[in-house]
Amino acid sequence: MGIVIKNGRIVPDPPPPDVVLEPQDEPSALAARLRTARVVAVRFAAYNDGRGYSIGRMVRERCGYAGELRAVGEVAADHLAALRQCGFDAFELREGEDPQEALAALAVSEALYAAVRAVRARAARAS
Amino acid sequence: MYLYDDIDQRIVDARVREFREQTRRYLAGRLSEDDFRALRLRNGLYLQRHAPMLRIAIPYGMLSTRQLRALADIARRYDRGYGHFTTRQNLQLNWVRLEQVPDILAELAAVQLHAIQTSGNCVRNVTVDHLAGVARDEIVDARVWCEIVRQWATLHPEFGFLPRKFKIAVSGSPADRAATFVHDIGLQARRAPCGETGFRVIVGGGLGRLPIVGQVIRDFVPWRDLLGYLEAILRTYNRFGRRDNPHRARLKVLVRDWGIDRFRDAVEAEWAQLRGGPQTLTEDEVRRVASRFTQPVYEPLADLDFAEEPRPFAAWRRRNVHPHKQPGYAAVTLTLKRPGVAPGDVTADEMTAIADLADRYAQGELRVTHEQNLLFADVRQRDLPELWRALRDLGLATPNAGLLTDVIACPGGDYCALANARSIPIAEAIQRRFADLDELLDVGDLDLNISGCMNACGHHHVGHIGILGVDKNGAEFYQLEIGGDQGGERPAALGKVLGPALAGEEVADAVARLVRTYLALRESEAERFVDVVRRAGPEPFRRSVYGDRDQERAHRPRSAAA
Numbered sequence: 001m002g003i004v005i006k007n008g009r010i011v012p013d014p015p016p017p018d019v020v021l022e023p024q025d026e027p028s029a030l031a032a033r034l035r036t037a038r039v040v041a042v043r044f045a046a047y048n049d050g051r052g053y054s055i056g057r058m059v060r061e062r063c064g065y066a067g068e069l070r071a072v073g074e075v076a077a078d079h080l081a082a083l084r085q086c087g088f089d090a091f092e093l094r095e096g097e098d099p100q101e102a103l104a105a106l107a108v109s110e111a112l113y114a115a116v117r118a119v120r121a122r123a124a125r126a127s
Numbered sequence: 128m129y130l131y132d133d134i135d136q137r138i139v140d141a142r143v144r145e146f147r148e149q150t151r152r153y154l155a156g157r158l159s160e161d162d163f164r165a166l167r168l169r170n171g172l173y174l175q176r177h178a179p180m181l182r183i184a185i186p187y188g189m190l191s192t193r194q195l196r197a198l199a200d201i202a203r204r205y206d207r208g209y210g211h212f213t214t215r216q217n218l219q220l221n222w223v224r225l226e227q228v229p230d231i232l233a234e235l236a237a238v239q240l241h242a243i244q245t246s247g248n249c250v251r252n253v254t255v256d257h258l259a260g261v262a263r264d265e266i267v268d269a270r271v272w273c274e275i276v277r278q279w280a281t282l283h284p285e286f287g288f289l290p291r292k293f294k295i296a297v298s299g300s301p302a303d304r305a306a307t308f309v310h311d312i313g314l315q316a317r318r319a320p321c322g323e324t325g326f327r328v329i330v331g332g333g334l335g336r337l338p339i340v341g342q343v344i345r346d347f348v349p350w351r352d353l354l355g356y357l358e359a360i361l362r363t364y365n366r367f368g369r370r371d372n373p374h375r376a377r378l379k380v381l382v383r384d385w386g387i388d389r390f391r392d393a394v395e396a397e398w399a400q401l402r403g404g405p406q407t408l409t410e411d412e413v414r415r416v417a418s419r420f421t422q423p424v425y426e427p428l429a430d431l432d433f434a435e436e437p438r439p440f441a442a443w444r445r446r447n448v449h450p451h452k453q454p455g456y457a458a459v460t461l462t463l464k465r466p467g468v469a470p471g472d473v474t475a476d477e478m479t480a481i482a483d484l485a486d487r488y489a490q491g492e493l494r495v496t497h498e499q500n501l502l503f504a505d506v507r508q509r510d511l512p513e514l515w516r517a518l519r520d521l522g523l524a525t526p527n528a529g530l531l532t533d534v535i536a537c538p539g540g541d542y543c544a545l546a547n548a549r550s551i552p553i554a555e556a557i558q559r560r561f562a563d564l565d566e567l568l569d570v571g572d573l574d575l576n577i578s579g580c581m582n583a584c585g586h587h588h589v590g591h592i593g594i595l596g597v598d599k600n601g602a603e604f605y606q607l608e609i610g611g612d613q614g615g616e617r618p619a620a621l622g623k624v625l626g627p628a629l630a631g632e633e634v635a636d637a638v639a640r641l642v643r644t645y646l647a648l649r650e651s652e653a654e655r656f657v658d659v660v661r662r663a664g665p666e667p668f669r670r671s672v673y674g675d676r677d678q679e680r681a682h683r684p685r686s687a688a689a
């Protein structure tokens with residue numbers, strides 16, 4: 001297992017996931033298993049394969065899953081901020097990725113997504 | 128145009144900081160070539176034949192004169208003193224240096240411009256009818272809806288790694304001037320009988336290697352649900368679009384493979400879940416966005432009658448001046464189609480001069496059209512003679528808007544690494560061949576589009592005459608298509624290949640033959656070239672170019688002639 005980071009830190013001994021969703025999986029088909037799971041992983045097959053972002057949101061918003069949602073597979077520094085927006089709170093970095101650099105990149109991109117959240121909030125506030 | 132508030136400004140500023148950091152990591156060897164490619168593309172930066180190319184977004188084509196001056200300044204200091212306007216309302220700089228791109232982006236951000244998502248597998252710049260806001264026939268001002276879609280799509284975290292690029296166009300009028308049938312999603316404003324505004328949604332259109340006319344997925348989506356419905360389409364595409372082959376990854380392939388009914392069912396099922404969610408639009412938000420747009424100030428004027436006009440002015444007025452919803456006003460096309468200059472190219476000095484004119488005559492704003500021209504949207508009719516003289520002095524008053532020499536052409540082999548053939552010399556040869564204005568005016572409306580390869584950036588499939596650069600054993604050849612139409616009063620149509628590819632020096636002559644055939648066949652001046660192709664079929668046109676050169680094909684039954 002690669003290095004897992006969560007809450008801005010390396011997790012020393014990460015528990016294995018209870019459920020692993022592949023990019024082509026249908027989250028709602030696994031709703032029953034998600035109810036008892038504590039760690040759910042979503043696999044990213046390639047740097048440019050964005051299917052897991054949709055799956056992450058569906059697991060959170062549609063299945064109501066509230067435990068750890070971990071991105072695994074081809075997960076790199078510059079993915080983390082957008083993944084967080086889609087409900088992921090833990091990241092198992094791909095082979096060779098430096099966790100300190102990943103955290104630094106996350107901090108930079110977080111400022112960007114804070115602005116994106118502000119745009120969404122502005123639209124909602126206008127009501 | 129839409130004016131940023133602090134929040135909009137924060138996005139572009141934070142994006143510059145992010146990209147500056149990513150560029151630094153790349154140059155320090157901390158980011159691989161492949162990873163950086165995905166990151167730079169979504170910031171508009173290509174690395175190709177001669178130098179990097181930076182594609183700057185001009186959302187729905189609108190620019191203030193302050194922005195145009197900033198672009199001129201950037202073109203002077205970071206490039207070779209000119210820029211290229213594309214068919215998708217972008218400006219491309221062809222000679223920038225990678226290390227300087229973060230600085231360029233910072234200068235753009237200072238005038239509310241950016242290059243976010245102008246490339247890469249994400250939602251691209253949303254395009255619109257260039258007459259939005261001033262057209263006499265419009266139902267809604269499409270720019271407001273473009274801006275709403277732009278804000279939703281900008282940095283949408285779920286859709287940053289789509290199977291392929293994704294293009295959206297919005298039309299606010301019954302006459303579709305935004306080519307909505309050849310985009311991944313086309314939105315056409317509609318008014319329900321009860322008076323409610325909504326959108327007819329078209330999906331799966333596109334040009335490129337596999338040209339397909341889009342299909343209607345839903346006849347009416349109420350305006351409140353617009354973003355939710357878009358989200359349902361994008362999510363369905365993100366999850367199920369093909370990722371195994373980039374040439375089969377566009378939405379059009381998914382829609383074709385599944386069929387529109389299956390695709391619609393999937394989208395509607397997704398929408399049933401998303402409907403009423405946080406992306407539901409409110410009247411307040413639509414009003415807020417609309418209120419951030421600058422409003423032209425109109426004087427109470429009457430329409431003018433230019434009975435005693437000198438002849439060259441009359442020709443210009445006939446072709447380059449367009450009706451306006453406000454009496455006494457007009458919209459004016461500045462054609463960037465001049466012999467000897469690549470279509471869409473403007474020098475920095477011209478940009479500055481155009482900005483001065485726009486301040487004087489057009490309330491400080493201008494637009495970029497998808498025909499690669501510029502437009503002054505709000506000109507007092509009484510200023511037209513003066514404006515005409517000023518434009519003539521700049522060489523921007525060629526009275527050819529919509530005519531054969533108003534050629535749309537991609538940069539082609541002179542600039543683009545993917546090209547099979549050059550497109551600019553072909554455009555020039557045609558412009559030279561048709562230098563006679565009387566002849567041009569007589570031929571009337573004719574869209575001629577040129578692409579340097581099958582990626583079709585010059586939209587050759589929807590040209591009334593389309594020209595495609597092909598490679599024959601390392602030599603440049605050109606395939607002609609006729610009968611394409613980007614849509615408008617009539618539905619969109621794709622052109623059909625006329626015959627074997629021609630050598631570069633044969634193309635202008637072949638176009639002349641097509642035109643002669645049209646003139647001989649038309650029943651009146653109102654019947655355009657493309658109308659005659661529809662009515663008479665391609666055969667007489669084919670014969671005029673190839674004669675009996677390929678007998679065998681000529682004897683085959685021709686279903687296309689029906």
Ligand code: SF4
Pocket residue numbers: 537538539540543544545546547578579580581582583584585
């Ligand atoms: S059509 Fe081909 S040659 Fe022309 S700009 Fe596009 S990719 Fe380049």
